Amino acid sequence: MARRPLPRILSSGSASITRSREFARTAADNATDVLHPLITITRGLRLLAGAGRQKWAATPKDKRGPTLFLVAACVLAFALMPYGGLIALVTVMGAAAWTGRERTPVKTGPDEAETARLRSLYEALVPYFSVAEDPGPLFSHGGDWEKAFSGYEFDGDGRLTRLQVTYPAYFTDSEAASRARIERLLHAKSGRGREYHFAWDEEGNRLVMSVLGALPTSIGAQRFVTAPGETVLGFTDGDAVQRTVPVHDGDTTRDAPPVVWRTGARSTEPHLLVIGQPGSGTTTLMRSIALQALQHGDILIVEGGGTGEYACLTGRDGVLAVECGPAGALTTLEWAAHETERRLIAANRARQAGHPVPDDIRRPLWILLDRPGVLGHLAAADGRRDPQELLQVPLRHGRAANVTVVLTDQFDGLDTLGETVRTHCRARVVLGHCSREQVESVLGTEPHTTPAADVPPGRGYARLGTGPVLRLQVPATPDPYDEATGEAERQAVLGLLPERQEPVVEAAVPAASGVPEPVLPRSVTVAADGMAVTD
Template sequence: MDPRQLPRTLGGGRPVARGQELARTAADSAADIFHPLCVIARGLRVLAAGAWRRWQRTPGDRRGPTLLLAGSCAAIVMLLPYGPLLAGVVLMTLSAWAGRDRDAAYGTVRESEGERLQALYEALVPYFSVPEDPAPLYAHDGDWEEAFAGHSFDHEGRLASLELRYPAYFTDGEPEARARIEQLLQMKAGRGREYRFDWDAEANRLHVRVLPALPADIFAQRFVTAPGETVLGFTDPGAVHRTLPVFDGTDRRDEPPVLWRTGPRSTEPHLLVLGRPAAGTSTLLRSLALQALHQGDVVAVDGSGSGEFSFLRGRDGVLAVESSAAGALAVLEWASHETERRLTAANRARQEGRQAPEDVRRPLWIVVDRPTALGHLAAAEGRADPQVLLQVPLRHGRIANVTVVLGDHLDDAAAQLAEPVLALTRARVLLGAVTDEQVRAVLGAPPRTTPPPEAPPGRGYARLGTGPVHRLQVPATPDPYDEETSDHERRAVLSLLPADGRGDDPLPAGAT
């Protein structure tokens, strides 16, 4: 080798002597040689710390028998042939495993991740410890390895899942106590993500995991459902026991749906949809109306008067589409009388021991968007509140095979929705960027997940009666007559419409 090639330069431009380079190489070799010893020493320290913590948690009346048992086992091992050698090999193996390099590629913890877990552990100490506890699981000088049973990090080094133990005296049955822990974990694990909290009160464990975003690329289409089943939207895998095939425009896949069952055997025959402005309440109502047209008749009342349901006019199965106060009152009055007629006909058929007439068995859907706005308009014209006419369909609709779906703004619901509407619509959907308190007030139960950092249109929560609260993403069902609707979504909505009264195809010429 040419001696002139020996000097090298660093970033600062100063030459590095060959002796220094050889010294650095020797240091690296020594580090490689002593690395296993460092691993074993670190493992011995971890094992000793764990044994000391377990000894501190052992009650005083059990420490004597524990020492006697440990001494007896050690004496037996020492008396066995090759016992000390085997004990040393086992101890070194356990030490090497406990002190191994904790690389994320093998599902273990790097140094930075360990620091994050320790910081999270220390933040939980004031909530999971009391001065009276003689051997606290959470202490200011404690270690997170005993409290955290499992964890994982994502590729960005952020916490993706965590399973932690908590003491039995923690009041996990109080919603306020749970909320404090969930808020703390959300802040320490990283904002801007959705978390799911599963409390296992029997085992005193809390499972925390980061949830992926719900699919927002599902648009209106013909879903494979049984008679009486309607798709409200789609939720997390594992939250429901069923999947449906969907088409996203390029490929087909299976997604878990939130199904709402209507009809005479439904426990929750009516639905109330609330949300922020532009959160997707009208989108969900259009989706339900399109699905209902394949099973029965639809009456649509547009209280906002924006014409977002005008594309239904004249289609087979659409009995009326009204947006004025006078027209809405007339349609809802007819719907009330129709419910009474169906109820009487069904009762008479049962008394005579025969099946109800076909026109009674055919489902009737009453879809009302913005009833509070319609009530304001009716009051200005000196007319009665249209919500009064919904009492009969709401009370007797299940027997008469009449389904009522109402959608309104969240801010107008509490003060302006009639009491029968709130009392008789126990299947509910809440859309938009909402808080835990609002979810609890509307759905009757808190969500098991944190609110999303961003709520796209159609994103929210759903609860059917006393069931669990599900995350929900409504399939995109825009107004096909809106100028901002894309051609793809317009064709998807129009393809679901039945032919009009003249038998014309709903799709324009040349559309596919």
């Protein structure tokens, strides 16, 4: 059955009603725009009148008379002044317009979603911060979370960026396990994927959790403004250290907070141990240290991996040797041990004679050993001694002889490090994505930050001696001979390399007729300057 059309009067009537509504809405909007100043002044007069009534009600009765007399005197003064009435009217209208203006409402507390998040976090902390014997618990199911959370901040997405927690005095905040449980809970409840810093105030029973920003990865290899004996391991948070150095970050120059490692005779941490995951940037850190050490000293490089990561340093001024094989590594380390002893004897004789220490003794010598565990395994397979045994003299007496040892290895080779290495390498660095237990096994204590979800190369933690654990980002120092290296980074590293050594050609001495040529003792040349170690 066909649908019957609506009567003409109904269809035309609905259209006219719609047009009438649109006209009324437009007229109301125009009237609001025209009358907006009047509405603002009226609102301001109402607010001023209300404020006046509150002020009059709050005035004591014995002071109302003088106040009324003062107001009457002001009115009389304006009335007697030329144009006083006009001035008073303009002043009142201006004050009313300023008071009645539309203001953006100020947020004075958390909204509904933020309140629900804080209450959920409070309820999750109840089992950890409450005991049955407490007559007035600060944390209880259904309790007041505002008493426990004295400060909080949220970002634009409604996630916590800062939280200050007040906990009861009987909580065992001096135990690392108790603190770790609270930190893991807050990390999980506040949102993963970010790094959190936890500052425990054991004296005031307060915990402050804050979100840390990502460390910049755009700082590359360059000359850092440091004194002799100072090495920049990387960069950290601005509030973690009390020093900054100017750095080139892209096309700009800015101040960055460095992690400075001090070596030399007065250093309390003369040797460094670097542990990391594969591809975490341990070789990058070693190259960065080598480039900085070549400014004031000589270096020996022993590479256990045999991947040629340090080929760019071969034959450069100040580079005494770059060894990859077990035989060459043992010979180089044996020479380094003898050189350390020679430096000690020469320095002792100079001091006994009342003379200054010779310049060759004062010039720093760096021993850079990469993957000693691999070298030890290869040496054991060939029936040779462990290269770490030859490091005992440089590690124990290197500070007095101005000899510095830097070792890098991976976590799978951590068990192969000897007791001498663990004892004397008091400056530690951990790179890569690691658990809190792995970081503690190297640094001796857990960091006060949560592990990052996305770890770029060169990202980790550093601890110098018994100091605090610092976040660390190593400056990008890639292999310039690697095809995957960018052109800008390649030129930056090549610009820091010393000049190549000129080969020394010795003239052949003809043997006299009838006289046998003397047989020289077998020697292994370690440096290009003619220094040799005899068997």
